Amino acid sequence: MNREQVRQVPSGYLMLVVLAVVQVSLGYINLKMILAGNVSGMIIAGVASLVAVIGWVGFFMVHPNEAKVLQLFGKYVGTAHDQGLKWANPFYSKTAVSTRIRNFESGKLKVNDSRGSPIEIAAVVVWKVFDTAEALFEVDDYEEFVQIQSESALRNLSTTYPYEPHEGEGTALRSHPAEIAQALRDEIQDRLEQAGVTVIEARISHLAYAPEIANAMLRRQQASAIIAARTQIVAGAVGMVEMALDQLKEKGVVELDEERKAAMVSNLLVVLCGEETTKPVVNTGSLYN
Numbered sequence: 161m162n163r164e165q166v167r168q169v170p171s172g173y174l175m176l177v178v179l180a181v182v183q184v185s186l187g188y189i190n191l192k193m194i195l196a197g198n199v200s201g202m203i204i205a206g207v208a209s210l211v212a213v214i215g216w217v218g219f220f221m222v223h224p225n226e227a228k229v230l231q232l233f234g235k236y237v238g239t240a241h242d243q244g245l246k247w248a249n250p251f252y253s254k255t256a257v258s259t260r261i262r263n264f265e266s267g268k269l270k271v272n273d274s275r276g277s278p279i280e281i282a283a284v285v286v287w288k289v290f291d292t293a294e295a296l297f298e299v300d301d302y303e304e305f306v307q308i309q310s311e312s313a314l315r316n317l318s319t320t321y322p323y324e325p326h327e328g329e330g331t332a333l334r335s336h337p338a339e340i341a342q343a344l345r346d347e348i349q350d351r352l353e354q355a356g357v358t359v360i361e362a363r364i365s366h367l368a369y370a371p372e373i374a375n376a377m378l379r380r381q382q383a384s385a386i387i388a389a390r391t392q393i394v395a396g397a398v399g400m401v402e403m404a405l406d407q408l409k410e411k412g413v414v415e416l417d418e419e420r421k422a423a424m425v426s427n428l429l430v431v432l433c434g435e436e437t438t439k440p441v442v443n444t445g446s447l448y449n
Contacts, residue, residue, distance in 0.1 A: 162293040165238045165239065172221075182212050183213075186212055220240075225259050226243075268281070273318055279323050281318050281366060290358045294356030309351040
Protein backbone atom coordinates (compact mmCIF):
# COMPACT_ATOMS: atom_id res chain seq x y z
CA MET A 161 0.00 0.00 0.00
CA ASN A 162 1.35 3.44 -0.98
CA ARG A 163 1.38 5.99 1.82
CA GLU A 164 1.82 9.67 1.18
CA GLN A 165 5.33 11.04 1.68
CA VAL A 166 5.53 14.81 1.91
CA ARG A 167 8.43 16.06 -0.22
CA GLN A 168 10.01 19.47 0.19
CA VAL A 169 11.01 20.93 -3.18
CA PRO A 170 13.09 24.08 -3.88
CA SER A 171 11.46 27.44 -4.47
CA GLY A 172 10.85 28.08 -8.13
CA TYR A 173 11.77 31.76 -7.86
CA LEU A 174 15.35 31.02 -6.83
CA MET A 175 15.77 28.45 -9.59
CA LEU A 176 14.24 30.90 -12.05
CA VAL A 177 17.06 33.38 -11.35
CA VAL A 178 19.73 30.67 -11.42
CA LEU A 179 18.57 29.20 -14.74
CA ALA A 180 18.21 32.65 -16.30
CA VAL A 181 21.79 33.55 -15.33
CA VAL A 182 23.09 30.17 -16.55
CA GLN A 183 21.19 30.47 -19.83
CA VAL A 184 22.52 33.96 -20.54
CA SER A 185 26.07 32.94 -19.62
CA LEU A 186 25.99 29.85 -21.84
CA GLY A 187 24.60 31.93 -24.69
CA TYR A 188 27.45 34.40 -24.34
CA ILE A 189 30.05 31.58 -24.16
CA ASN A 190 28.52 29.84 -27.19
CA LEU A 191 28.67 33.09 -29.16
CA LYS A 192 32.36 33.49 -28.30
CA MET A 193 33.06 29.88 -29.35
CA ILE A 194 31.35 30.50 -32.69
CA LEU A 195 33.33 33.70 -33.31
CA ALA A 196 36.54 31.94 -32.34
CA GLY A 197 35.74 28.91 -34.52
CA ASN A 198 36.27 26.56 -31.57
CA VAL A 199 34.17 23.53 -32.59
CA SER A 200 34.70 21.51 -29.42
CA GLY A 201 33.86 24.56 -27.32
CA MET A 202 30.68 25.08 -29.34
CA ILE A 203 29.65 21.46 -28.78
CA ILE A 204 30.23 21.68 -25.03
CA ALA A 205 28.41 25.01 -24.77
CA GLY A 206 25.55 23.62 -26.88
CA VAL A 207 25.16 20.57 -24.68
CA ALA A 208 25.24 22.76 -21.59
CA SER A 209 22.59 25.03 -23.11
CA LEU A 210 20.42 21.99 -23.86
CA VAL A 211 20.71 20.84 -20.24
CA ALA A 212 19.72 24.34 -19.08
CA VAL A 213 16.69 24.29 -21.39
CA ILE A 214 15.62 20.92 -19.97
CA GLY A 215 15.92 22.48 -16.51
CA TRP A 216 13.06 24.84 -17.36
CA VAL A 217 10.75 21.84 -17.56
CA GLY A 218 11.16 21.36 -13.79
CA PHE A 219 9.01 24.38 -12.93
CA PHE A 220 5.47 23.76 -11.68
CA MET A 221 2.81 25.59 -9.72
CA VAL A 222 1.05 24.39 -6.56
CA HIS A 223 -2.28 26.13 -5.98
CA PRO A 224 -4.04 26.52 -2.60
CA ASN A 225 -5.69 23.29 -1.40
CA GLU A 226 -3.86 21.33 -4.08
CA ALA A 227 -0.99 18.86 -4.07
CA LYS A 228 1.35 17.64 -6.79
CA VAL A 229 2.23 13.94 -6.77
CA LEU A 230 5.77 13.42 -8.07
CA GLN A 231 6.87 10.27 -9.94
CA LEU A 232 10.18 9.37 -11.51
CA PHE A 233 9.69 6.93 -14.40
CA GLY A 234 6.68 5.41 -12.66
CA LYS A 235 8.13 5.35 -9.13
CA TYR A 236 6.42 7.44 -6.49
CA VAL A 237 8.90 9.84 -4.91
CA GLY A 238 6.69 12.14 -2.83
CA THR A 239 3.98 14.78 -2.75
CA ALA A 240 4.53 18.55 -2.79
CA HIS A 241 2.00 20.55 -0.72
CA ASP A 242 3.68 23.96 -0.36
CA GLN A 243 1.93 26.63 -2.40
CA GLY A 244 3.58 28.75 -5.06
CA LEU A 245 6.09 28.33 -7.86
CA LYS A 246 8.27 25.26 -7.29
CA TRP A 247 11.07 23.45 -9.08
CA ALA A 248 11.87 19.74 -9.07
CA ASN A 249 13.71 17.22 -11.19
CA PRO A 250 12.64 17.89 -14.80
CA PHE A 251 12.09 14.17 -15.30
CA TYR A 252 9.48 14.02 -12.55
CA SER A 253 5.92 13.65 -13.71
CA LYS A 254 3.69 15.97 -11.69
CA THR A 255 0.04 14.99 -11.17
CA ALA A 256 -2.30 17.50 -9.55
CA VAL A 257 -4.66 16.23 -6.84
CA SER A 258 -7.22 18.54 -5.29
CA THR A 259 -7.44 18.47 -1.49
CA ARG A 260 -10.45 20.76 -1.40
CA ILE A 261 -13.67 19.74 0.35
CA ARG A 262 -16.08 18.32 -2.21
CA ASN A 263 -19.63 17.00 -2.12
CA PHE A 264 -22.07 15.20 -4.31
CA GLU A 265 -25.67 14.03 -4.10
CA SER A 266 -26.42 10.45 -5.03
CA GLY A 267 -29.25 9.59 -7.35
CA LYS A 268 -32.57 8.45 -5.91
CA LEU A 269 -32.16 4.76 -5.15
CA LYS A 270 -35.15 2.44 -5.00
CA VAL A 271 -34.50 -0.15 -2.28
CA ASN A 272 -36.35 -2.19 0.33
CA ASP A 273 -36.12 -1.27 3.99
CA SER A 274 -35.64 -3.83 6.77
CA ARG A 275 -39.33 -4.79 6.54
CA GLY A 276 -39.24 -5.25 2.80
CA SER A 277 -41.18 -2.07 1.98
CA PRO A 278 -39.94 -0.37 -1.20
CA ILE A 279 -38.62 3.14 -0.56
CA GLU A 280 -36.77 5.89 -2.42
CA ILE A 281 -33.66 7.30 -0.77
CA ALA A 282 -30.81 9.66 -1.66
CA ALA A 283 -27.90 11.14 0.29
CA VAL A 284 -25.44 14.03 0.25
CA VAL A 285 -21.81 13.10 0.96
CA VAL A 286 -19.13 15.68 1.86
CA TRP A 287 -15.55 14.41 1.46
CA LYS A 288 -11.94 15.30 0.75
CA VAL A 289 -8.66 13.57 -0.12
CA PHE A 290 -6.30 13.20 2.84
CA ASP A 291 -3.71 10.83 1.28
CA THR A 292 -2.83 11.71 -2.31
CA ALA A 293 -0.73 8.59 -2.87
CA GLU A 294 -3.54 6.20 -1.91
CA ALA A 295 -6.06 8.23 -3.92
CA LEU A 296 -3.97 7.91 -7.10
CA PHE A 297 -2.42 4.48 -6.76
CA GLU A 298 -4.82 2.31 -4.71
CA VAL A 299 -7.92 2.84 -6.89
CA ASP A 300 -8.38 3.42 -10.59
CA ASP A 301 -10.49 6.60 -10.35
CA TYR A 302 -10.95 7.86 -6.80
CA GLU A 303 -13.82 10.24 -7.67
CA GLU A 304 -15.83 7.47 -9.30
CA PHE A 305 -14.86 5.14 -6.44
CA VAL A 306 -16.26 7.60 -3.89
CA GLN A 307 -19.57 7.86 -5.72
CA ILE A 308 -20.07 4.15 -6.29
CA GLN A 309 -19.08 3.12 -2.76
CA SER A 310 -21.24 5.84 -1.21
CA GLU A 311 -24.30 4.63 -3.09
CA SER A 312 -23.48 1.05 -2.14
CA ALA A 313 -23.23 2.03 1.55
CA LEU A 314 -26.52 3.93 1.31
CA ARG A 315 -28.23 0.92 -0.23
CA ASN A 316 -26.90 -1.35 2.51
CA LEU A 317 -27.95 1.07 5.25
CA SER A 318 -31.48 1.23 3.85
CA THR A 319 -31.91 -2.52 4.22
CA THR A 320 -30.71 -2.39 7.85
CA TYR A 321 -33.31 0.02 9.28
CA PRO A 322 -37.08 0.37 8.85
CA TYR A 323 -38.57 3.43 7.18
CA GLU A 324 -40.47 4.42 10.33
CA PRO A 325 -40.57 2.98 13.84
CA HIS A 326 -43.35 0.83 15.28
CA GLU A 327 -43.99 -0.36 18.79
CA GLY A 328 -40.95 -1.88 20.41
CA GLU A 329 -38.57 -0.74 17.66
CA GLY A 330 -35.68 1.68 17.99
CA THR A 331 -33.81 3.57 15.26
CA ALA A 332 -35.64 4.23 12.00
CA LEU A 333 -34.76 6.13 8.83
CA ARG A 334 -37.45 8.80 9.22
CA SER A 335 -37.50 9.32 12.99
CA HIS A 336 -33.76 9.33 13.83
CA PRO A 337 -31.95 11.51 11.23
CA ALA A 338 -28.89 12.21 13.41
CA GLU A 339 -28.24 8.53 14.22
CA ILE A 340 -28.82 7.50 10.60
CA ALA A 341 -26.45 10.22 9.34
CA GLN A 342 -23.70 9.03 11.70
CA ALA A 343 -24.21 5.38 10.73
CA LEU A 344 -24.10 6.31 7.04
CA ARG A 345 -20.91 8.35 7.47
CA ASP A 346 -19.19 5.50 9.35
CA GLU A 347 -20.13 2.93 6.73
CA ILE A 348 -18.97 5.11 3.82
CA GLN A 349 -15.72 5.90 5.63
CA ASP A 350 -14.98 2.20 6.10
CA ARG A 351 -15.33 1.68 2.37
CA LEU A 352 -13.24 4.70 1.36
CA GLU A 353 -10.38 4.34 3.85
CA GLN A 354 -8.23 2.48 1.32
CA ALA A 355 -8.70 5.26 -1.25
CA GLY A 356 -7.14 7.97 0.92
CA VAL A 357 -10.48 9.76 1.33
CA THR A 358 -12.05 11.07 4.53
CA VAL A 359 -15.82 11.56 4.81
CA ILE A 360 -16.66 14.79 6.60
CA GLU A 361 -20.45 14.44 6.55
CA ALA A 362 -23.13 12.19 5.08
CA ARG A 363 -26.85 12.77 5.46
CA ILE A 364 -30.13 11.68 3.90
CA SER A 365 -31.41 14.25 1.37
CA HIS A 366 -34.48 12.39 0.11
CA LEU A 367 -36.62 9.74 1.78
CA ALA A 368 -40.05 8.56 0.69
CA TYR A 369 -42.07 5.44 0.08
CA ALA A 370 -41.99 4.15 -3.49
CA PRO A 371 -44.94 5.46 -5.57
CA GLU A 372 -46.64 2.06 -5.82
CA ILE A 373 -47.19 1.85 -2.06
CA ALA A 374 -47.21 5.53 -1.13
CA ASN A 375 -51.03 5.76 -0.96
CA ALA A 376 -51.34 2.64 1.16
CA MET A 377 -48.63 3.85 3.55
CA LEU A 378 -50.30 7.26 3.78
CA ARG A 379 -53.60 5.64 4.76
CA ARG A 380 -51.78 3.57 7.38
CA GLN A 381 -50.13 6.67 8.81
CA GLN A 382 -53.49 8.45 8.90
CA ALA A 383 -55.09 5.47 10.64
CA SER A 384 -52.26 5.37 13.20
CA ALA A 385 -52.66 9.09 13.84
CA ILE A 386 -56.43 8.73 14.28
CA ILE A 387 -56.00 5.82 16.69
CA ALA A 388 -53.44 7.75 18.73
CA ALA A 389 -55.71 10.81 18.88
CA ARG A 390 -58.76 8.74 19.85
CA THR A 391 -56.78 6.98 22.57
CA GLN A 392 -55.78 10.31 24.06
CA ILE A 393 -59.32 11.67 23.83
CA VAL A 394 -60.83 8.63 25.53
CA ALA A 395 -58.22 8.69 28.30
CA GLY A 396 -58.96 12.36 28.93
CA ALA A 397 -62.71 11.82 28.86
CA VAL A 398 -62.55 8.97 31.37
CA GLY A 399 -60.51 11.14 33.70
CA MET A 400 -62.98 14.00 33.42
CA VAL A 401 -65.96 11.71 34.10
CA GLU A 402 -64.21 10.23 37.12
CA MET A 403 -63.42 13.71 38.42
CA ALA A 404 -67.05 14.85 37.93
CA LEU A 405 -68.44 11.87 39.82
CA ASP A 406 -65.95 12.33 42.67
CA GLN A 407 -66.76 16.02 43.06
CA LEU A 408 -70.54 15.44 42.96
CA LYS A 409 -70.19 12.84 45.69
CA GLU A 410 -67.75 14.93 47.75
CA LYS A 411 -69.87 18.10 47.72
CA GLY A 412 -73.17 16.27 48.09
CA VAL A 413 -74.74 18.02 45.15
CA VAL A 414 -76.88 15.05 44.21
CA GLU A 415 -77.23 11.44 45.17
CA LEU A 416 -76.98 9.09 42.18
CA ASP A 417 -77.77 5.43 42.17
CA GLU A 418 -75.84 3.04 39.97
CA GLU A 419 -78.31 3.30 37.07
CA ARG A 420 -78.13 7.11 37.00
CA LYS A 421 -74.36 7.01 37.33
CA ALA A 422 -74.20 4.74 34.27
CA ALA A 423 -76.49 7.08 32.33
CA MET A 424 -74.41 10.10 33.35
CA VAL A 425 -71.18 8.38 32.40
CA SER A 426 -72.66 7.43 29.03
CA ASN A 427 -73.85 10.96 28.32
CA LEU A 428 -70.56 12.57 29.37
CA LEU A 429 -68.53 10.18 27.22
CA VAL A 430 -70.76 10.93 24.22
CA VAL A 431 -70.30 14.66 24.77
CA LEU A 432 -66.54 14.49 25.35
CA CYS A 433 -65.65 11.91 22.68
CA GLY A 434 -68.02 12.99 19.93
CA GLU A 435 -66.59 14.56 16.78
CA GLU A 436 -69.47 17.00 16.35
CA THR A 437 -70.82 19.58 18.79
CA THR A 438 -73.57 18.03 20.90
CA LYS A 439 -77.04 19.59 21.17
CA PRO A 440 -78.47 19.43 24.71
CA VAL A 441 -82.06 18.29 25.23
CA VAL A 442 -83.77 19.63 28.36
CA ASN A 443 -86.07 17.10 30.00
CA THR A 444 -88.91 19.18 31.54
CA GLY A 445 -91.43 16.39 32.03
CA SER A 446 -90.85 16.13 35.76
CA LEU A 447 -91.64 19.81 36.25
CA TYR A 448 -95.28 19.41 35.21
CA ASN A 449 -96.10 16.10 36.79
